[in-house]
Each structure stands twice: as structure tokens, then as C-alpha cells.
Amino acid sequence: MRVGFIGLGHMGSAMAERLLAAGHQVTVFNRSRAKAEPLEAIGAQIAQDVGSACAADVVFTMLSNDQVVENVVFARGGVIDSLPEGAIHVSASTISVALSSRLAAAHAGRDQRYVAAPVMGRPTAAAAGKLFVVAAGDQTALDEVAPLLAAVGRRTVEFGPDPSSANLVKLSVNFLVASVIETLGEALALVGKAGLDREHYLDFLTSTLFEAPVYKTFGPLIIQESPEPAGFAAVLAFKDIRLAIAAGEELAVPLPVASLLHDRFVELLAAGGANLDWSNIGRRGQHDGAPKTVPQNHSAAAA
Amino acid sequence: MRVGFIGLGHMGSAMAERLLAAGHQVTVFNRSRAKAEPLEAIGAQIAQDVGSACAADVVFTMLSNDQVVENVVFARGGVIDSLPEGAIHVSASTISVALSSRLAAAHAGRDQRYVAAPVMGRPTAAAAGKLFVVAAGDQTALDEVAPLLAAVGRRTVEFGPDPSSANLVKLSVNFLVASVIETLGEALALVGKAGLDREHYLDFLTSTLFEAPVYKTFGPLIIQESPEPAGFAAVLAFKDIRLAIAAGEELAVPLPVASLLHDRFVELLAAGGANLDWSNIGRRGQHDGAPKTVPQNHSAAAA
Amino acid sequence: MRVGFIGLGHMGSAMAERLLAAGHQVTVFNRSRAKAEPLEAIGAQIAQDVGSACAADVVFTMLSNDQVVENVVFARGGVIDSLPEGAIHVSASTISVALSSRLAAAHAGRDQRYVAAPVMGRPTAAAAGKLFVVAAGDQTALDEVAPLLAAVGRRTVEFGPDPSSANLVKLSVNFLVASVIETLGEALALVGKAGLDREHYLDFLTSTLFEAPVYKTFGPLIIQESPEPAGFAAVLAFKDIRLAIAAGEELAVPLPVASLLHDRFVELLAAGGANLDWSNIGRRGQHDGAPKTVPQNHSAAAA
Amino acid sequence: MRVGFIGLGHMGSAMAERLLAAGHQVTVFNRSRAKAEPLEAIGAQIAQDVGSACAADVVFTMLSNDQVVENVVFARGGVIDSLPEGAIHVSASTISVALSSRLAAAHAGRDQRYVAAPVMGRPTAAAAGKLFVVAAGDQTALDEVAPLLAAVGRRTVEFGPDPSSANLVKLSVNFLVASVIETLGEALALVGKAGLDREHYLDFLTSTLFEAPVYKTFGPLIIQESPEPAGFAAVLAFKDIRLAIAAGEELAVPLPVASLLHDRFVELLAAGGANLDWSNIGRRGQHDGAPKTVPQNHSAAAA
Numbered sequence A, B, C, D: 001m002r003v004g005f006i007g008l009g010h011m012g013s014a015m016a017e018r019l020l021a022a023g024h025q026v027t028v029f030n031r032s033r034a035k036a037e038p039l040e041a042i043g044a045q046i047a048q049d050v051g052s053a054c055a056a057d058v059v060f061t062m063l064s065n066d067q068v069v070e071n072v073v074f075a076r077g078g079v080i081d082s083l084p085e086g087a088i089h090v091s092a093s094t095i096s097v098a099l100s101s102r103l104a105a106a107h108a109g110r111d112q113r114y115v116a117a118p119v120m121g122r123p124t125a126a127a128a129g130k131l132f133v134v135a136a137g138d139q140t141a142l143d144e145v146a147p148l149l150a151a152v153g154r155r156t157v158e159f160g161p162d163p164s165s166a167n168l169v170k171l172s173v174n175f176l177v178a179s180v181i182e183t184l185g186e187a188l189a190l191v192g193k194a195g196l197d198r199e200h201y202l203d204f205l206t207s208t209l210f211e212a213p214v215y216k217t218f219g220p221l222i223i224q225e226s227p228e229p230a231g232f233a234a235v236l237a238f239k240d241i242r243l244a245i246a247a248g249e250e251l252a253v254p255l256p257v258a259s260l261l262h263d264r265f266v267e268l269l270a271a272g273g274a275n276l277d278w279s280n281i282g283r284r285g286q287h288d289g290a291p292k293t294v295p296q297n298h299s300a301a302a303a
Helices: A010-021 A031-043 A066-074 A097-109 A123-127 A139-152 A163-193 A198-206 A213-223 A234-251 A256-270 A278-280 B010-021 B033-041 B067-072 B099-110 B122-128 B139-152 B165-191 B200-204 B213-223 B234-251 B255-268 B278-282 C010-021 C033-041 C068-073 C097-109 C123-127 C137-152 C165-195 C197-208 C213-223 C233-250 C256-270 C278-282 D010-021 D033-040 D065-074 D095-111 D123-127 D139-152 D164-193 D198-206 D213-223 D234-251 D256-270 D276-283
Strands: A001-005 A023-031 A058-061 A089-090 A113-116 A129-136 A154-160 A298-302 B002-006 B025-029 B056-061 B088-091 B113-118 B129-137 B153-158 B300-303 C002-006 C026-030 C058-061 C090-092 C115-116 C131-135 C155-159 C299-301 D002-006 D025-029 D058-061 D086-090 D111-115 D131-138 D152-157
Touching: A001 A010, A010 A023, A010 A031, A010 A058, A010 A139, A010 B067, A010 D010, A023 A031, A058 A066, A058 A139, A058 C058, A066 C155, A089 A097, A097 A113, A097 A163, A097 A234, A097 B234, A097 C010, A097 D198, A113 A139, A113 A163, A129 A139, A129 A163, A139 A154, A139 C256, A163 A198, A163 A256, A163 A278, A163 B165, A163 B200, A163 B234, A163 B255, A163 D164, A198 A213, A198 B165, A213 A278, A213 C068, A234 A256, A234 A278, A234 B165, A234 C256, A256 A278, A256 B165, A256 C233, A256 C256, A256 D123, A278 C123, A278 C233, B002 B010, B010 B025, B010 B033, B010 B056, B010 B122, B056 B067, B067 B099, B088 B099, B088 B129, B088 B139, B088 D198, B099 B113, B099 B129, B099 B165, B099 B300, B099 D010, B113 B165, B113 D058, B129 B139, B129 B165, B139 C002, B153 C002, B165 B200, B165 B234, B165 B255, B200 B213, B213 B278, B234 B255, B255 D256, B300 C155, B300 D198, C002 C010, C010 C026, C010 C033, C010 C058, C010 C123, C010 C137, C026 C033, C026 C068, C026 D234, C033 D010, C058 C068, C058 C137, C068 C155, C090 C137, C097 C115, C097 C233, C115 C137, C115 C165, C115 D164, C123 D213, C131 C137, C131 C165, C165 C197, C165 C213, C165 C233, C165 C256, C165 C278, C165 D164, C165 D234, C165 D256, C197 C213, C197 D164, C213 C233, C213 C278, C233 C256, C233 C278, C233 D164, C256 D164, C256 D256, D010 D025, D010 D033, D010 D123, D010 D139, D025 D033, D058 D139, D065 D095, D086 D139, D095 D111, D095 D164, D095 D234, D111 D139, D111 D164, D131 D164, D164 D198, D164 D213, D164 D234, D164 D256, D164 D276, D198 D213, D213 D276, D234 D256, D234 D276, D256 D276
Parallel strands: A001 A023, A001 A058, A058 A089, A089 A113, A129 A154, B002 B025, B002 B056, B056 B088, B088 B113, B129 B153, C002 C026, C002 C058, C058 C090, C090 C115, C131 C155, D002 D025, D002 D058, D058 D086, D086 D111, D131 D152
Antiparallel strands: A154 B300, A298 B153, B113 B129, C299 D152, D111 D131
16 A cells, blocks of 8 residues: 655654555655655655655554644645545544544545544554554544554554544543553552562562553553653653543543642653653652662462 | 461451361351351361460461451450460451551560461452462561461462561552552543443453453443442442551651542442442442444454 | 723623723623623613724723634734724733733734733622722833723732733632632531531631631532522633643643642533532532531630 | 649640639649749649649640540549549640540540630730630530630630530631642742742732631741741641541541642651641742742732
8 A cells, every 4th residue: 555654753663664564655754854764765755745745545644742733734735635535544643532533524524534543552562563553433444544553553453433532542541551650659659668679569569460561561660760761751641641631621521530640740840851751750759768678588389 | 287267257258268178277266156157067166265266376367457456466365365475376457557567566575476468359269269468577487377378379479577568568459459440430431421332442451551450350340330249348448548548647658649549438438338349439420321332343453 | 091892791791881980982892792782871882893892092802711812812803903003902801821922922013012901809899890900011001001900990910011920810819719619618518517507617717717708708609509690600610720720731830739629620510510600619419418516605705 | 713734835835824814723734844834933833743733623635636635634643533523624635526525425424524625826826815716515614614715815616515526627727727828839839930929929819809817827938938937837737637537537528638738748748847837838849939020010009
């Protein structure tokens, strides 16, 4: 398939590379051309503008926030102006539910098709094709892009015909991840300040009730000295928490833990942590002393 | 070994049965004798009072809260008065860090030994010997009781020489579980009110980042109509959240999500829910309508 | 002075009436003309459109939210297009800090002047000329509009040359008022459920440490049966709390009580209370039983 | 009247002095005798023990927390053992609702009488006889002690026959005061970080809707450099918030702002602030820079 790809940050570049590796004909566009060049070296065409990238069967956008997506899509010569009739826009960015609904309506007005397909995973997972993809939209469009989504992720989970459902799911997932960071941070502060060995405690959690990737990934990030470079910057995570709260406002669903997370991010940003990894909201500086007690013999397996 | 067992609620009875099945000589005591009789039928001796149950190498207590433990242990003719020198008291109850420290001191003053060994799991897990046991205390005592703990649980995880460490860990775990219930409840309310299929959403979560027993157990409890009978009553879970907050006060560790959970439990209790399962703090009555959208074809596996 | 007045809700109508009573020549505009007619009867001119209302020395806008203000000001033929050079736009609406800054820049670009002058008080206070006015902007502009502000309020308090400062102050005040409603609601629920006479309790508070208009106004609204019609609708108060939180985000100031109020308003809106008075966030249905105890002799004055 | 007075901290000493000044015969007791001596110099008798101080018509206790009151009242030779039949114990300490109920029952069992009469005000107010007294108990006992309470306070407000009602009211008041400190602190951080003059802002608040002693007292304490020495130590205020939350647990009333205050106090204590004035929970170190904008001409009074 002829695929356009707009937005070549860490995530976008890795995804475009996966599409090339799967044998698709990919034309890429990025505001600063330098990020496109490594892809050209492995077979991509570089488009001179957004419009040229849209001369395709399917165009992906992978951009950092609502405002950038709005500019790229709605500007003169943008995606709406340029995408052929019947072609599909796959929005992989984490954007608001409201903007996703506006995109759906705008594409429908031009007889274009629109699929929301935000992805879950850190840049290393993207490079390895191990993202999870959350997709929603018209079923025939979903079926057509399924091979492309299969190239970028290890699995696609679909959420019905309304594209904004996928965005809501993605925001709820980032809310749940941030909740794990915060609550695990509180628990680690508690046992750490009591002198327990926090790594042993984490091993215990992640080998019993909490044996899940989210605890295994973020537990060590919370307790290590410098959880950098950021896999996902606090300022972007903060944006997602705000979008989750906005979705809750729209649906009249109170999200008290999301509100608490909101304030934790504001504190982190106030302290200059915008570009730190979001796992930093789980860190409590004053409690990170050396443990007082190190058990000799942690675990006695049951016979 | 000669084992005494005091406290035969759902959990205690199942644990005593496991000890009998492992071939130990078990003497049981319960305030109301009726609960002891099924155990007599399978080989237990019934003690007439706490003191008689303490004529043993090891005595377990499995009681509902601090106050009951205090009564059983410190009363005239109680555990402290009755346990032989050198014998071991294994406290499996979920009690406060502060009481556990008092027990440790009191036993030391009588040349008795003390191990804190709270357990994780619902009554069905106890009956199947699938509890996780969190243990702390003097290493030789831990080693001596290891076969007993192996009989009641599938695995014992040790947390060093200070018995109260095990109680702190147990309280932190119940805090983390309650946090999962609350945050998953918020996320389910959000996607459910948007019309998404909540079971499909749960399947998605528990097969990706949140693939852990805690999400798999509590997700369905939150969305099903009547999560009863209670595996763990709200009023007991509320007690544990209060004890976690009290431990945080003692160690000067703020636990903002625990405070929020505290208030959710007070609301539930105010609404008459003391004996409902604790998963009810994750339920939001007004959002539990029928989903508006049921996807036809949920998931497209990656090729 | 020739004064234009755009926006004739409860507050706007009362303010325009005060300006007429003070002898100014007032041209009014409202989207639905019916609301303008009572003012015509007492001497106002009715403008056919926004532009005509702007043929003045000073034009007031008193509109319900950011979006309406944006439409009225930035639309073709709106305030920016129509206001003469050197004339002053007085924005009395409670709007975001960000929009106020945009208005300031836009007016400066057309050599117009701009004063932000949000008001404090309920419609009855507006009718009586007893509002407090919070004003900010260029000092000479403030001085020129001072007589007009003196006509609508009992006192004007100025906050320097940056117009958006006045909007920030207004939002902070509504945050503080909502905080009083919530905390007083919690205290009244506590003493009320214990059986104390809530009116006696309120008398006590408002004659000692809490002897302030805000407690005297909102205390009775919280405990009375039907605090309607709304002096200030919950949905508008919610908007202001969101704008206060947005200002906190911009300045990197966490506002945890504002976040909590946000969630209380979402709950109230979810329960269908959008048009109820905002004092309803302080009400707790289940606690409003009859007091168990009615003191005979409430107070013994000190000799 | 013959009056015993137990507990001579800042507040107790000032109250005892007021009783002496009103012409009563006062016998004082304090654990460390040194604090009693200044009162002896102005006419008090010094008792050698608690029991001797109880040889009186009325005995006051003014002690720092539940535990000290329990010791003084229930110990062998304590108030219960020593107070004559028919005599009255006036407990002016801020204690839990639960302990106050226990005191009521214990005194009733000895045919003694009991009045709870906690006081509101800082030590300087106590010295000036300007406290507010919150009293509850049997009406004839209240009437008998009314002249004594009139000597220590400027006004007594009664809350019916159940003594613990007075304790509940006192705790609710300290909750409301702490709420004002926190919310005013948030508002001051917001306007301060925007560059507004915080003193001008406070003047505005306390001359309009928030014209109450509580705002006038605590506003300046929040913004001044070193709000010390403590008029009321954070560790004691924290105790009262915990007791308010405990009362809410008992009555099944959620107090979400109290929970938030609880966590603010834990943070302050974790940072070493136990003995700082409680107004410190309203301070945000990082926001306390010099204002960017100082208005020249703050206020234009309405003509």
C-alpha cells in the first residue's frame, strides 16, 4: 500500500520504519527534515509538505498534541484539503476525545475515511514492533488498515465504529498507568521509610498479586536514582491526564484520582520537571534514604 | 509439631484444616465452639480456653482486628500468660504496626518468640492452600515455622527480623489493592458512560499492561450486578486503610490516595454498605447503564 | 458619557440600569431583544447589532463565558472591528486569564483601550448597586471609567496595569467562596448528623471567628430545603473552578482544594444539578435528618 | 467558688489568672511546679498532686491531648477518684468526642458532674479574657459554672446536654480554620506567582466578602517571613484534624477537605515542622518570590 506518514518523533520514526520493513511504500513528512533522512536511507520518500504526504491510500499522523494535529489537519493544504476521496487518515496521536470527533466529522464531509489508532508502549517497544494498538472506526476501514497496524504493533484491539472511543480508551490507560505510578510511589515511600528493602518489596509484589507489565516497568523506574532519559515526558503525561479529566467533564464522570494526579504533575512541573520521565510523580525525595534493614534470606519457597 | 490455632473464621478454619492435612497435631479454640466442631471431625482437638490452646510449640492467632487480638493475647490467662518459654506465637491477623511491635516486646519479656505472618488471599484461596504469606521475625523462628507456613500458603515471602515489617507490608498491599479497585472503577465508569463494552475493555487491559491477578479478580467484581457474598467486607478493608494511614502518620509519609480511599469507604459505610464486598468502592451506580455500543469484531490479532 | 452595554442577563440588566440611573447615555444590545425592552422603557437606546452598541466612549460586555465573549469581540462586525480608536472596552464578564490577555493584545493592536472589571455579588446586589468591582488595566483608562464602575458597584478595587490580573483575582474569589461552601457543608454534615442544631451552630460561627458575609450568606443556603432559584448556577460556578485550575496550570501552582471542588461539581452535574444554586455542593442529602438534640438555652452571655 | 485548675501551659495559666482576677479561690496543679509559681504570686494555692486540686466545687482540666487527660482523670488518685460527689469537672482541653463521652459516663458513675468547655482563641486572647467558650452538659451544671466561664472568655456558647457536643463543635471549628489556612494559601500562591501584591489582595478580601477574624488573623501569618513563635503548633493542629476525621468515621460523614488537610500536615511534619505555627500549611515555599507587579494606586473608592 502507498502510505503517508506525518510526524517523525521517537515514536513516529520507529513506526514508519516498521511500515517500511513490512514492504509498504512510505512517504514521510516532518516539519524539520533532518528527522526524515534516516528513513530515506532505508527506502522512504521524503515529502516536501503535508499535502504531498497525503497522496496515498492511507496517511498516518503521529503528532504531539491537539494543537499540532489541528494545524496539520485543518490548515490550508493540510490533510483535509489533500487526502483523496476514499483514502484513510489513521490518527495515532494521543489527542482529546473532542478533537477526534471533530476529525471524524471533517473527514466524513470530504468523503474521506478516518480511523483513530493510538498506540501503547515506550519508544523501545515501537522499534521492536511490540506496541499495542487501540483502534476504532468504520469496520471496513479498520479491516483495510489492519495489516499496517499489525506491522507497527504486536496486537490491535478494536473498540467499535466511533473513532473517538479509541482515544478515550488510550486516555483511560494513561490515567491507569499514572495511578499505578502514584500509588506504588506511596507504598514504596511507606515501606522504604520503615527501612524495608524496596527492591525486595517490588519483587514480592510483581511475583504475586501485581504480576503485570505496568508494575514491573514502573516500579524500578520509581526507585532508581535517575529515571532518564524520559521514555515519556511528564509534560506530555500531564496533557493526557488533563484530557482524561476533560473527557470526564464531558461525560459527567468524576475522576478523583485523576484530579490528584493532575496536582502531582503540577507540582512536578513547578519544580522544573517537565521533561523528566513521568515516573517521577511516584518519587518522594525525602524518603529515599538507605534502607535500615536488609533481610538476609528473603524468601522461603513452600515445599 | 504441636500447633495451637485461635480464631476460626472463614480464613482461620481453612488454615487450620491445611495444618491438619499436613499431619500436624492441632488444638483449636474459637469463642463460639460451633465453628470448632467441623475441625474436630477431621482430627483437631478442641481447647476449652485460650490458655489450653497455647500448650503447644507454636500457636497461631487469626483474629479480626487489633482489639480482639489485644484481648486474646494480653488478658489474664491469655497467650502471653500461657505460652511456654521458647514457644512461638504466629500472628496471622492483619493488625496495626503499632500493636505488632507491642506484641514483639511483650513476648520478648517472657522469653517467648513472636512471628508476624499475615496472609494474602480470599477464603477460597485459603481452602486451596494458595495463600501468599508475608512473614517477619527472628530468622531461627521463621525457619522453625516455615513448614507450617508452607502448609497454609503456596509461598512465604520474608521481610527481615522486625515482625512489624510484615504487618506494614500487608497493610500496604491492601492499600494497593483498594487503589486498583478505585482507579479501575473510575476508568470503567468513564468508558462505560461513553457506551463502550466494559467487559471487552477489561479483557483488553488484562491482556496487555495490566495482566495481573489483581485486575483480573477485581475488574469483574466491579462490573457484575451483585458482588456478594463479600470475599472481604468493606468494613474490614476500611480498617486496613485506616491502619495504613496510621502507619503513614507514624513514619511521616503522606498517602494522598489512601486518604481518598478512606473517604470512599466512609461514603460506602454511610450508605449501609459495611458488609458488602470492598470491590463496591469501585462501583458508581449512576454509570452502570447498558452499553450503547457493542463492537462486532473486537480484536484483530497481528499477523 | 456615551456607554454601550452588551449582554443583558440578570447581572447585565441590573448594571445597565444603574448606569442609566447615574445619568449616562446608554445604548444596549442583547441577542434576544426582549431583554432590552425594559431598559428602553427607562431611557436606554436599543442597538440593532454589536457594532452599533460600540459607537460609544466606553462599551461594557457582561457575557456568560469565554466562548460568547470571543464571538462578540472577534467576529466580523464585533467589538474589535467596531470600537473607535481610543475608546475603552470594559469586560465585566468572568472569563479566563488567557482570554483576557488575548483581548488586551487585540485591543492594543487597534489603538483601543481595554479594562477588565469583573464584579462580585449576586443579582440582588447588582440591582442595589452593591457589587464589588475588581478592576485592572492602564491607569488612565481606569481613571476614566471609575465613575461608571462607581455607578454599578459600591466599591472598586484596582489590581494594577495588567487587565488579566482582575480576572485572576475574580477566579480566585469564586474559588474561595466555593471552598467555604464545601468546608462549611462538611462541618454542618458532621454536627448535624451528631444531632446538633445546625442553625444554632451557624449563629455561633458567624458571630465569632467566621463573622463574614460569605459565611452568613452561604450557611443558610446550605441548610435550607430548596436553595432556589439559583443566585449563581452550579454550571457557571463549575466553569469558574475550571478556569481557576487552568490559571494554576499556567502558573504551575497546584490547587488541591480546587481539584476537589471540581469533582464535587462534576458529581452535582452528573446528578442533574447544573441549574441549581452552587451552594448545593455543600449539601449532603443523607445527613439532613432532624436534629436529635435541640438545646433549650443556647447561649449564656458573659457577664 | 473554690476552683481547682490542672494544667498550666500557655492557655491554662492565662485562664487560671483570669479566674483569680475574678475573685475565685483557685488551687492550681501542674506536673512541673515551676509553671505554678507565678500564679502563687498573685494568690493561687499550689496543690501537691491532682487529688488535692480536686478538693473543690469545680475543677478545670486544660491539658494537651487525650492521653494526658486519661492519665490525669483515670489514674489512681486522679480526678475520678478525688472529686467530691456533686462537684463539677470542667474539661477545657480539646479532646476526642469518644473520650469526652467516656468522661461523662465515668463521672456519672461517681455522682460527679461533668461539663465539656473547650475554648477558642490564641494565648494572647486567653490573657485578655477574650476567648470564646463552647460548652455542653447538664443545664444546671452549665448554669453553675457560667460565672467561671464568663471570667475566662468573652462569651460562652452552649450546645445542649451532651458534653461531647462541645468537643465536636471545637474540632469542627479547628477543621474550618485549617481549611481557611489551606484555601487562602492556595489563593495567595496563585495571585502571588502571577505577580500581584499579596497584602493588597488580602486587604481586598478582608474588606469585602471575607471580612472575618479568621481571614484577618491567618492571612498575614501565611505571607509573613517567619510566623513564629507558634501560636498553635502544627503537631497539635494535626491532632485535632485527626480527631475531626475520627468523629466523621464514627458518624459516617466523609470529610474530604479534612483528609486533604491531614496530608498537608503529614508533609509539614515530615519536613520537620511539628513545632511551627499551623499557618505554615498555607505556605508554599517556591511561590514566595517578590511580586512582579506592584500597583501604584490600589483602590479607587466609589464616589
